[in-house]
Amino acid sequence: MTELSRRALLAGTAALAVAPPALASAPKAGTQVPGFYRYKVGDYELTQLSDGAATFPMPEHFITNRSKERAIQEAERLYLAPAGKITVPFSPVLINTGSKLILIDTGYGPNIGPFVGHLPANLRAAGVTPEQIDTVIISHVHPDHTNGLHNKDGSLTYPNAEIIIPDVDWAFWMDKSNAAKAKTPLTKAYFANDFKTLTDLRNAGARERVSTYAAGREVAPGITSIATPGHTPGHRSFAVASGNARIFIQSDVTNIPAFFLDHPDWHVMYDHDPMLAQATRHKFYDMAAAEKATVVGYHFPFPCVGHIEKAGSGYRLIPTAWSYAL
Numbered sequence: 001m002t003e004l005s006r007r008a009l010l011a012g013t014a015a016l017a018v019a020p021p022a023l024a025s026a027p028k029a030g031t032q033v034p035g036f037y038r039y040k041v042g043d044y045e046l047t048q049l050s051d052g053a054a055t056f057p058m059p060e061h062f063i064t065n066r067s068k069e070r071a072i073q074e075a076e077r078l079y080l081a082p083a084g085k086i087t088v089p090f091s092p093v094l095i096n097t098g099s100k101l102i103l104i105d106t107g108y109g110p111n112i113g114p115f116v117g118h119l120p121a122n123l124r125a126a127g128v129t130p131e132q133i134d135t136v137i138i139s140h141v142h143p144d145h146t147n148g149l150h151n152k153d154g155s156l157t158y159p160n161a162e163i164i165i166p167d168v169d170w171a172f173w174m175d176k177s178n179a180a181k182a183k184t185p186l187t188k189a190y191f192a193n194d195f196k197t198l199t200d201l202r203n204a205g206a207r208e209r210v211s212t213y214a215a216g217r218e219v220a221p222g223i224t225s226i227a228t229p230g231h232t233p234g235h236r237s238f239a240v241a242s243g244n245a246r247i248f249i250q251s252d253v254t255n256i257p258a259f260f261l262d263h264p265d266w267h268v269m270y271d272h273d274p275m276l277a278q279a280t281r282h283k284f285y286d287m288a289a290a291e292k293a294t295v296v297g298y299h300f301p302f303p304c305v306g307h308i309e310k311a312g313s314g315y316r317l318i319p320t321a322w323s324y325a326l
């Protein structure tokens with residue numbers, strides 16, 4: 001049997017050696033395919049849209065309460081990226097209620113680099129133009145969620161949309177006395193970026209269409225904002241309900257789930273109030289696990305949809321399989 005297999009294998013190899021290189025003339029694309037994924041929640045149609053993903057060397061204090069070595073060790077154990085690096089995806093959500101097109105978060109915009117800023121292209125690939133968006137809901141004021149509000153020339157990316165921003169975040173990032181207390185370069189950069197984004201928004205001729213929203217309110221039909229503070233003071237998640245179906249859009253309750261579901265008490269460098277963010281994580285995932293709810297995460301592996309269950313002293317993500325059934 002072994003001999004026969006070996007002979008067959010050798011014959012196959014010989015055949016390959018004389019076969020023409022059939023694929024040699026096929027040019028490689030060298031670029032990624034469009035990133036969008038569609039699914040239903042009751043009567044609503046949701047589309048996960050990729051703005052891109054950044055791979056970068058593990059920052060010195062990515063996990064602020066663990067060493068860099070420990071963070072790299074865990075990243076390698078989880079096959080997160082090539083040695084010493086980490087990959088973070090960015091994925092806004094489009095909700096079609098049947099009468100409104102609602103976009104939650106806008107990605108990094110066009111000014112950062114080649115691996116992000118792809119939301120408008122992926123939106124078009126999914127059959128929707130930026131001009132068609134009725135409402136943009138911002139989950140929290142951080143560059144990877146808000147900078148896509150503007151095009152490269154400063155004009156509004158979604159020119160016909162009402163834009164709503166968490167009230168607490170608007171007040172916090174616009175307050176110069178808060179900015180004066182910023183200690184780390186990252187927090188200082190956030191204040192500079194966020195002040196500019198919100199000021200530009202106010203000055204972009206859209207003043208009448210820009211407003212703030214509170215937690216615990218229905219901010220659009222079937223979409224209720226949930227206070228999930230810590231990552232930023234006014235950080236919001238959302239419950240999206242249609243008919244008997246309900247899902248949670250967590251926004252940034254965790255950064256990449258492989259780290260922070262397994263280790264909900266690890267603190268990512270981007271959290272403004274790490275202890276509050278940690279308490280929010282436990283509260284939010286205990287609720288989601290008890291409800292067996294579908295959870296969508298902005299920094300989850302694409303297409304960013306799954307369930308959370310308790311595992312050991314933390315949690316784990318069970319990704320939803322890609323499906324063609326709508």
Ligand SMILES: [Zn+2]
Pocket residue numbers: 142144145252298299
């Ligand atoms: Zn984020």
